[in-house]
Amino acid sequence: MVIQVENLVKTYGQIRAVDGITFQVNRGDIFGMLGPNGAGKTTTVEILEGLRVADSGKAAVLGMDITKAAAKIKQQIGIQLQAPALLPLLNVEELLKTFASFYHKSIPVTRALELVGLQESRKVVVKNLSGGQQQRLSVAMALINDPEITFLDEPTTGLDPQARRALWTVIEGMRDQGKTVFLTTHYMEEAQRLCNRLVIIDHGKIIAQGSPAELIRQNFTEKAIEFETVTPIPEATLKSLPGVTRSAVEDGSTVIYSNKVTATIAALLDFTEKDRTYGELANLHIREATLEDVFLKLTGRKIRE
Amino acid sequence: MKAFRGLLIASFKQFFRDKAALFFTFAFPILFMFIFGLIYSGEGNLSYDIGLVNQDISPAGAATAQGIKSVPIFKVTEGVLDTTLAEMRDGKYKAVVVIPPELAVNVSRGEVSNVKVYYDPSDMASQTILPVLRQVIEQINQQLSQRPVLLAIEEKSISAHQFGGMDFLIPGILAMSILFLGLFGALPMVEWREKQVLKRLGATPLTRSNVVFSQVFYRVVLALAQTVVIILLARFVFGVNMVGNWFLLFGMVILGTLTFVSIGYLAIARARTTESAMPVIQLIQFPMLFLSGVFFPIEIMPSFMKPIVAVMPLSYLGDGLRQIMVEATPQNTMPVNALVLGAWFVVSSLLAIRFFKWE
Secondary structure, three states, X not given: OOEEEEEEEEEEOOEEEEEEEEEEEOOOOEEEEEOOOOOOHHHHHHHHOOOOOOOEEEEEEOOEEOOOOHHHHHHHEEEEOXXXXXXXXXXXXXXXXXHHOOOOOOOOXXXXXXXXXXXXXXXXXXXXXXXXXXXXXXXXXXXXXXOOEEEEEOOOOOOOHHHHHHHHHHXXXXXXXXXXXXXXEOXXXXXXXXXXXXXXXXXXXXXXXXXXXXXXXXXXXXXXXXXXXXXXXXXXXXXXXXXXXXXXXXXXXXXXXXXXXHHHHHHHHHHHHHOOOOOOOEEEEEEEOOHHHHHHHHHOOOOOO | OHHHHHHHHHHHHXXXXXXHHHHHHHHHHHHHHHHHHHHHHXXXXXXXXXXXXXXXXXXXXXXXXXXXXXXXXXXXXXXXXXXXXXXXXXXXXXXXXXXXXXXXXXXXXXXXXXXXXXXXXXXXXXXXXXXXXXXXXXXXHHHHHOOOOOOOOOOOOOXXXXXXXXXXXXXXXXXXXXXXXXXXXXXXXXXXXXXXXXXXXXXXXXXXXXXXHHHHHHHHHHHHHHHHXXXXXHHHHOOOOOOOOHHHHHHHHHXXXXXXXXXXXXXXXXXXXXXXXXXXXXXXXXXXXXXXXOOOOHHHOOHHHHHHHHHOHXXXXXXXXXXXXXXXXXXXXXXXXXXXXXXXXXXXXXXXXXHOOOO
């Protein structure tokens, strides 16, 4: 176990940003902390990084108490903050060398750049990098001391899909090397693809934890059927269809969860054929339930960007 | 040590690539020196236009007229009363001197004749012209009355060398540069806080004292470099020699930089953005610049302002530098200068440590 958190609490005035959370991270995990903005993800990470002090509870990183061995822990962890926080007038290589000088041990700059795919930009001045490149550079900065654990706080927020995929590849590379990664995100797709273990956090509390597959299996034996109609079909009608267990409407799109998919769809098509009040059925498709569905089921809301 | 050096090198690289910072640190004081140099270069051939109306036809009147004409800083034009006065109102003359008629007759009778001087009291030039005229008339008076001279003034400068306007100014410009370097040196810290660089550094093993000391050290090095540049320029362009001890000078520069850097850090201790920090810095900088005798001699300030001057650290830095660089007349002794600056340094750095917000 490389991170152990027990009953951690942090309040800001009236707000309980972190409200008594308990979890563990194992060596080699790509551990995800999922939740909407303001759920308490960043506060938790910053407590573990030694940037904030918890009001109560215990936290140990690499077997050391964070309140007692902060300096020693900092030598062995890599950190990427939400804001890139770079020195804009240095070039990529100079910035990495500067950060390398802060640690007892470090990896060569070329290696760090290779890990994040920035070899070409070695001599580029930081302020001239694109947003995605800056984000990757800030991941390279987190890796420069060859850390035992790397903390990535929403590393893909604000990136275009292409830059996001590039960063996923970087994180998958870290997983393949057996490194531990602590990742916070509000992208369910990202967590589902990268993480082998995760906790879902909302209002400072952990509402579910496990592997993505476990979380989906625990919450859904059904599959999701998604479609759009001009006006939403009432929930009672949907529930009366064969096999339907639950339904939800978000942004004009309806999701019903069913354990008898073929029967449900046949009945749905039959219903919309006879009753024209809700308009034409569009964009009908079947998919496996996702973490997004889990979050929706647990909180009654969709996680938002 | 490795970490300290790493951050120091990064700071220097950032500085030398920041055009605005470079300009304010090096080009700005140099520009200042040239502007003042231009102003003072005109001082040597200064002259005042004087109108002269001689209404006396005797040799005594002619001798008086000659006496006035012989003053080197007067450019005298003779004319009749009405036109000359009219011309003065048009700004042609700074003053008009009228020698009354029957001067010779009055002199022989031992009676007083009034030489009239028309002048504009709102014009600063009359401050110079009137005493000079008084002196000239006094001399002529003596010649006419044949009274013997019993007391005379011999003027002696106590400075070891010629003391010109630039001698007064160059230490002032150095003091100003140190003030700027120190106060504005705190601004990158606000930017680092605003852009979360301080937070990012805080997440590395780097200690906070490492961060602060590297920033202060780099400012001190810049101040010393600036000092050398200003002194070389003073020597080779303006002929103002650094006559004092270099170690003493560098000591004073270092003390001054430390003082103003800590005042700067105190000023921005709670500022959230560079935009909000800027006015606070300027609020400290401007009064200090104009009220601490760096550019204007303290003597010309009204007495109610003297206590303000007496608390400003820049006054002591300026006085100290002036004593060391050009052996100017001391306002305070050197230990007093060092002590007052040191007190400012200690108090403001303690307060800065107490109030500085890292996030």
